[in-house]
Amino acid sequence: MSSVNTTAHSVVEPTPTAKRIAGAIVILYALVTMVPLAWIFLTSIKSPPDSISYPPKIVFTPTLEGYCNLFTTRTRQTPDYIQSLPRPTGTCDEITRGRNMVIAGRSNYWPRFGNSLLIAFGSTFLAVSLGTLAAYGFSRFRVPLADDLLFFILSTRMMPPIAVAIPIYLMYRQFGLSDTALGMILLYTAVNVSLAVWLLKGFIDEIPREYEEAAMIDGYTRLQAFRKVVLPQATTGIAATAIFCLIFAWNEYAFAVLLTSGSAQTAPPFIPTIIGEGGQDWPAVAAGTTIFLVPILVFTIVLRKQLLRGITFGAVRK
Amino acid sequence: MSEIKIVNLRKQFGDFVAVEDSSFTVNDGQFLALLGPSGCGKTTTLRMIAGLELPTSGKIYLDSEDVTFNRASARDIAFVFQLFALYPHMNVRKNIGFPLLSQRVPETEIRARVEETAKLLRIDHILDRSVSGLAGGDRQRVALGRAIIRRPKCFLMDEPLGTLDAEFREVMVHELRELHNRIHATTVYVTHDQHEAMAMADKIAVMNHGVIEQFGTPQEIYNRPASMYVADFIGSPPMNFMRFHSGLERGTRSVLLDGIEVPVPEVAEDVPPGELALGVRPEHIRFSDTSRLRGAVYGSEYLGTNQIVAVETASGIVKARVSADRSFRLGETVGLEFNPAKLAVFDCASGRAIASTYAEARHG
Numbered sequence: 001m002s003s004v005n006t007t008a009h010s011v012v013e014p015t016p017t018a019k020r021i022a023g024a025i026v027i028l029y030a031l032v033t034m035v036p037l038a039w040i041f042l043t044s045i046k047s048p049p050d051s052i053s054y055p056p057k058i059v060f061t062p063t064l065e066g067y068c069n070l071f072t073t074r075t076r077q078t079p080d081y082i083q084s085l086p087r088p089t090g091t092c093d094e095i096t097r098g099r100n101m102v103i104a105g106r107s108n109y110w111p112r113f114g115n116s117l118l119i120a121f122g123s124t125f126l127a128v129s130l131g132t133l134a135a136y137g138f139s140r141f142r143v144p145l146a147d148d149l150l151f152f153i154l155s156t157r158m159m160p161p162i163a164v165a166i167p168i169y170l171m172y173r174q175f176g177l178s179d180t181a182l183g184m185i186l187l188y189t190a191v192n193v194s195l196a197v198w199l200l201k202g203f204i205d206e207i208p209r210e211y212e213e214a215a216m217i218d219g220y221t222r223l224q225a226f227r228k229v230v231l232p233q234a235t236t237g238i239a240a241t242a243i244f245c246l247i248f249a250w251n252e253y254a255f256a257v258l259l260t261s262g263s264a265q266t267a268p269p270f271i272p273t274i275i276g277e278g279g280q281d282w283p284a285v286a287a288g289t290t291i292f293l294v295p296i297l298v299f300t301i302v303l304r305k306q307l308l309r310g311i312t313f314g315a316v317r318k
Numbered sequence: 319m320s321e322i323k324i325v326n327l328r329k330q331f332g333d334f335v336a337v338e339d340s341s342f343t344v345n346d347g348q349f350l351a352l353l354g355p356s357g358c359g360k361t362t363t364l365r366m367i368a369g370l371e372l373p374t375s376g377k378i379y380l381d382s383e384d385v386t387f388n389r390a391s392a393r394d395i396a397f398v399f400q401l402f403a404l405y406p407h408m409n410v411r412k413n414i415g416f417p418l419l420s421q422r423v424p425e426t427e428i429r430a431r432v433e434e435t436a437k438l439l440r441i442d443h444i445l446d447r448s449v450s451g452l453a454g455g456d457r458q459r460v461a462l463g464r465a466i467i468r469r470p471k472c473f474l475m476d477e478p479l480g481t482l483d484a485e486f487r488e489v490m491v492h493e494l495r496e497l498h499n500r501i502h503a504t505t506v507y508v509t510h511d512q513h514e515a516m517a518m519a520d521k522i523a524v525m526n527h528g529v530i531e532q533f534g535t536p537q538e539i540y541n542r543p544a545s546m547y548v549a550d551f552i553g554s555p556p557m558n559f560m561r562f563h564s565g566l567e568r569g570t571r572s573v574l575l576d577g578i579e580v581p582v583p584e585v586a587e588d589v590p591p592g593e594l595a596l597g598v599r600p601e602h603i604r605f606s607d608t609s610r611l612r613g614a615v616y617g618s619e620y621l622g623t624n625q626i627v628a629v630e631t632a633s634g635i636v637k638a639r640v641s642a643d644r645s646f647r648l649g650e651t652v653g654l655e656f657n658p659a660k661l662a663v664f665d666c667a668s669g670r671a672i673a674s675t676y677a678e679a680r681h682g
Contacts, residue, residue, distance in 0.1 A: 208401065208403065210399045210401060210403035211403050211405060213368075213370050213390070213397070213399070213403070214397065214399060214403040214405075214464075215405075215416070216369075216370070216389070216390040216391050217368060217369075217370070217390045217391065217393075217395060217396065217397045218391075218396075218416055218417035218420055218464070218468075219391045219417055219420035219421055219468075220391055220420045221389070221391060224420070229405055232407040233406065233407060
C-alpha cells in the first residue's frame with residue numbers, strides 16, 4: 001500500500017507543519033523571556049512576607065502594599081498613637097497603619113521617573129535629530145575623509161562607555177554638569193549619536209537621490225526637499241533608531257549612578273535605594289520596576305509597525 | 319518656452335572626462351534627443367542643464383540668461399527621471415501638484431490645474447490613487463504631469479521610457495511626440511535607443527565618450543553620418559563598412575574596391591593614401607547578376623516584410639536588406655549593386671566621413 005502525495009506545494013512557502021513548529025518555538029521563547037517579567041509583576045502585588053516566603057507562592061492574596069510603599073515614605077508609630085488618629089483616608093493609609101506605620105509624605109519615585117522621561121526622551125530626540133542630519137550629509141555629499149569620519153564615529157562604541165566614566169565624572173564636575181538633566185541628556189546623546197548615524201545612513205542610502213533631485217527641480221531648496229521628501233520616507237528608519245536610542249537611555253544605570261544622586265537622578269539608580277528603607281521591601285522594588293517598564297512598552301507598541309519593517313534594515317523595503 | 323544654449327560645456331569627475339567641450343543650441347520648441355551608449359556623457363549633460371550637476375567649465379544659457387551656476391530650483395525647468403521618482407508617500411494628485419505647492423499657488427488653482435493636466439494625459443481617473451500601485455505607463459504619465467503642470471521653460475527627460483516594456487514603449491513614443499506637438503515645449507531627451515530618438519526628435523546629438531559626434535536632423539544623421547561611430551550606432555543592422563587602401567583626389571567619382579570600380583558621390587576634398595572604408599546601408603544594396611562585385615551568401619534573417627542577407631565578399635561581410643520574396647541558399651554566389659548617391663567614404667584612422675558633394679548639398 002503506497003500512496004503518492006500529489007498535492008502541489010510551493011517550494012518557498014513553509015509547509016503547515018513547519019509553520020506550527022516555528023510557532024511553537026516562538027511561543028516557547030516568548031514564555032521563557034516573559035517569566036522574569038511576570039515574576040516581577042506578581043511580586044509587586046504580593047505582601048512583603050509573601051514575597052520572601054519559601055517555597056515561592058504562586059497563589060496569594062494580591063495587595064497594593066508594594067505600590068503604596070513605592071509612592072510614600074512612612075514612619076513607625078506606637079499602636080496607641082495610631083489608634084488615636086482619625087479614620088484612614090485611603091487604601092494606602094489603611095495598609096500602612098496595619099503595619100504600625102503612618103504615611104509621612106511622598107517618595108521620590110515620581111520625580112525620578114519624571115527625570116528618566118525627560119532625559120531619555122530628550123537625548124533620544126537629540127541623538128536622532130543629529131543622527132539624521134549627519135547621516136543625510138554622509139549619504140548625499142562628498143564629505144572629505146568620510147570613511148575615516150564614519151569609522152571614528154563608530155569607534156566611540158568599541159569600548160564600553162563606562163570605561164570613560166572617570167574622565168567624564170571629572171569633566172562634569174568641572175563644568176557643573178554633575179547631577180543635572182542637561183548633563184545626562186548630553187551624555188546619552190553623545191553615546192547614542194554614533195548608533196543613530198550608522199543606522200540612519202543605511203536607511204537614507206536606500207532612498208533614491210532622484211526623489212530629492214525631483215523636488216529640487218520642482219522648485220524646492222535642498223532643505224525643503226529633505227523635509228518634504230526624504231524625512232517622510234525615512235520614518236521607518238527613524239522610528240527604529242529612536243527605539244534603540246530610547247531603550248539605551250531609559251535603561252542606562254552605570255553613568256546614572258555615578259553622575260546623578262539628587263535632583264537629576266533617574267529611576268534606574270533610584271529603584272534599588274528603596275530596598276534600604278525599612279527592611280528589604282521587594283514588592284516596592286518590583287512595583288517600581290513594573291511601572292518603569294510601561295513607557296518603553298507603550299513606545300514600542302506605538303512604533304511597532306515601523307520597528308518591524310525597520311529592524312530588517314531595509315531588506316524588505318521596495 | 320525658450321531656447322537652451324550650451325557653450326563649451328565640460329565635466330570632469332576626477333581624471334575622468336564625462337563631457338568634453340560640448341556646444342549646441344536647442345531652439346525654442348525644438349525636441350532634441352541626446353543619443354549614445356551608456357557612459358557617453360548624455361545624462362551628465364542633461365543633469366548639468368538641469369542644475370543637478372555643476373560643470374567644470376563652459377556656460378549654459380536658458381533664454382539667453384546665464385544659468386550655469388543657478389540652483390536647480392531657480393532654473394524653471396522640469397525633469398522626468400528614468401525611474402520616474404514619484405514621491406511614494408503622496409498620491410497621484412499630490413505628486414502632480416507638488417511643483418505648484420513650492421510656488422505658493424493657491425489651493426483651488428492647484429486643484430484646477432492638476433485636473434486640467436490629468437485630463438491632458440488621460441489620467442484624471444486615477445488622481446486619488448497611491449502611486450505605488452500604478453502600472454508603468456501610468457507612472458510615466460504622472461511623472462509627465464508633474465513636469466508639465468508648471469509650464470516650465472523646458473523639459474529634460476532622462477530615458478523616461480527605459481523601464482517600460484517594448485510594446486508599451488512604442489505607445490508612449492507616440493504619446494510623447496503628440497504631447498510635444500500640442501504644447502511645443504523645448505525638450506531635451508536622453509536615450510540610448512535610436513528608434514526613440516528617430517521617431518520623436520527634431521534634432522539628434524549623437525554622443526560618444528563625452529564628445530558630440532554629430533548634431534543634426536534624424537535624416538542627416540541617418541543618411542550622412544559624420545563619422546564611422548555614428549554610422550555604426552544608427553541603423554539596424556548598422557551601416558556596412560568595406561575597407562580598402564587608397565588615396566582620393568577632389569572630384570573623384572568612384573573608388574576601387576578590391577580592383578572593382580564602385581561609383582560614389584563626388585569627393586570634395588583631397589585625401590592622402592590610407593585605409594578608407596566605403597559605407598553602405600543594408601537597404602541601399604541590390605542583388606544584381608551583372609555586377610562584378612560578388613560574394614557568397616553567408617546567412618539570412620527573415621523579418622517578415624523583408625530579410626537581411628549576409629554576403630561574404632572580398633572586403634568583408636556585407637549585410638543587405640532585400641525583399642523577402644526570394645530565398646537564398648547558403649554559399650550561393652550573388653552580385654551586389656549599391657545605390658551610388660547614398661554611399662559614404664570614411665577615413666578609418668580618424669573615423670571621419672570624407673566630404674562629398676552629397677554631404678555639401680545637405681549641410682550647406
